[in-house]
Amino acid sequence: MNLKELSEILGLSQTTVSRAINGYPEVSEATRRRVEAAALEHNYRPNSRAKGLATGRAMVIGHVIPTSSQHELVNPIFGDFVAGAAQVYSQHGYDMMFTHVDDREEESAYRSLYKRGAVDGVILQGPKTRDLRIDLLSQLNVPFVVHGRSSQVSQPYSWVDVNNKRAFQRATEFLLHLGHRRIALINGLEALDFAARRRAGYLAALEQAGIAPDPALMSGSEMTEIFGHEKTCAMLALDNPPTAILVASMISALGVRRALEERGLRMGRDISVITHDDELSYLQNGADVPIFTATRSSVRQAGEEAAKMLIERIAKPDTPPSHMLLEAELILGQSTGPLRQG
Amino acid sequence: MNLKELSEILGLSQTTVSRAINGYPEVSEATRRRVEAAALEHNYRPNSRAKGLATGRAMVIGHVIPTSSQHELVNPIFGDFVAGAAQVYSQHGYDMMFTHVDDREEESAYRSLYKRGAVDGVILQGPKTRDLRIDLLSQLNVPFVVHGRSSQVSQPYSWVDVNNKRAFQRATEFLLHLGHRRIALINGLEALDFAARRRAGYLAALEQAGIAPDPALMSGSEMTEIFGHEKTCAMLALDNPPTAILVASMISALGVRRALEERGLRMGRDISVITHDDELSYLQNGADVPIFTATRSSVRQAGEEAAKMLIERIAKPDTPPSHMLLEAELILGQSTGPLRQG
């Protein structure tokens, strides 16, 4: 059932039927109702490709998933972000498209995705500290919004980010107030901008307190449970182990907790832990009282905001870039406590 | 840059250029090279909507995410499944599209997605024991593959599934061999087929051993960490607590472990735990020696297989449905041990 057939059935022109369906004003109420009834009855759905070809809009938003960051697609944080975005998209009639590409071909993928008209805009995930994709997308003139920022990119672009630096600075300061001096950082991949900023916050707090950072207490990698476990084990085996640990994700924090428990250390008493909590829907930080003291910021909300911003940009491509900096809360849980003397 | 412009630049007809680009044989090698060079130089990408309109194929696979199963999109298991599928899609030139819909409109969404030509095929996720979507899709004549099965649907359809029943039956038998008699089941949502099958396996093993199932030891819900924790707490508070627990997911198992550790119980010694392990990439079951004894099956692989099967179906829509039943391994970890005499 296509437009032609439907209009023949109704004894109307394609023009009128098209208008009636798309809510144009120059159609009489009577015909509109007639058309709508017939469309429903015959289960007519306009072909989106034909529509897209005629209008020049795909009504699809693209997300590109590079293969190399193996865990990206699979990353639970990504999942919640996308869930938030998806909800906004569907409210505005957009679909969401994923393209999975080898990262050597990533540039080509972005170029292709937009130029071939498959999408109207793009969300850029997991920016590095100096992310070339941003230059590429601006140059291609694709409407896009970055989830996060890229510190070393100077030209303006739209982004939604959490104040990662301040969050980790505050968390570190809090641990310092509790008397801790040996504070470890188990970070995300520090090639990624958010991790670099968290590190900067951590370092800033240490410096302010006049404490020299110890490389043995700092590490960053893909945020898996295993990594949190491994690093904690390694650090606890040091001659001068940390008395507090700052962790970049709930997932890694689970590994940290496992390592601590294996050694009979109790969080909050024997050692303090603060984690970043993205408010993942299936991995909440406890029920009533939070398990972990945490810097908290909903990644799902970030997804919603980024989606809104992108849709706005698509509608008005020539507005100057917009930004949204979300502050993370520092919430008190059971995993922190004053430094125990010796 | 479109086909018309490119062909004018080359002084060729659109026909010839199109053929050269798409690798048709009736083009001389010389012109083909010339066309390819020009396409590259001018960065030409055929418009996919126009192409789709002309060929009738979208080169897109659809996944529908109902909103009600709030965690579905966000579900880490879903993420790994999709990662596997995405990889296969991209190898075959397909993109992947997600539609996020309220589940009251799910029927309409499927209908729409295919009829309006947005996708060439669909993957059905998380089937219920009696899933109406399967009837709908067959009736619409959409190529589709189900991840999992729907026990109460009798008509044939294509699926990729894990032998959930056997996996949980074996796991239960193993616990019985170790001497356990009070075995708890912390399951997924039992309206979903995979969870129902796991329960069936569990029950079959108990029955064979002549043990009457105890409703107080059985529960199913969304597989979150919190749920695993809550249920374990509740069950341990019983007059006659379980000595072994069977868990449907690593995520819930983490909650189980947390509950046990809070009470000072050690897995493998004081209480036995077996979990299902989907081999999530960022949540592995330990490094060398598995933490949990587990029924293991890669959900990522399932995604790959389902994608292959679907692409096959799209190519040959009239072949009879195919099936793939993956067996889960029972791997021995540190979380199980013989029943301790009370």
Add this chain to the structure above:
DNA sequence: ATAGCCTTTCAAAGCGCTTTCAAATTCGTT
């Protein structure tokens, strides 16, 4: 040179929609 056969190229129709511009109809006024 010519016929016949490949090989290579092209013009034009068609995919299903939107949208411009023109035409037909209706209505309120005089």
Add this chain to the structure above:
DNA sequence: AACGAATTTGAAAGCGCTTTGAAAGGCTAT
């Protein structure tokens, strides 16, 4: 009754591609 304005409908072009059916060009064999 007639006119202009406002409302409602329609014919046809166009979006960028593929593909059919025809034509042109290049061979070989006579």
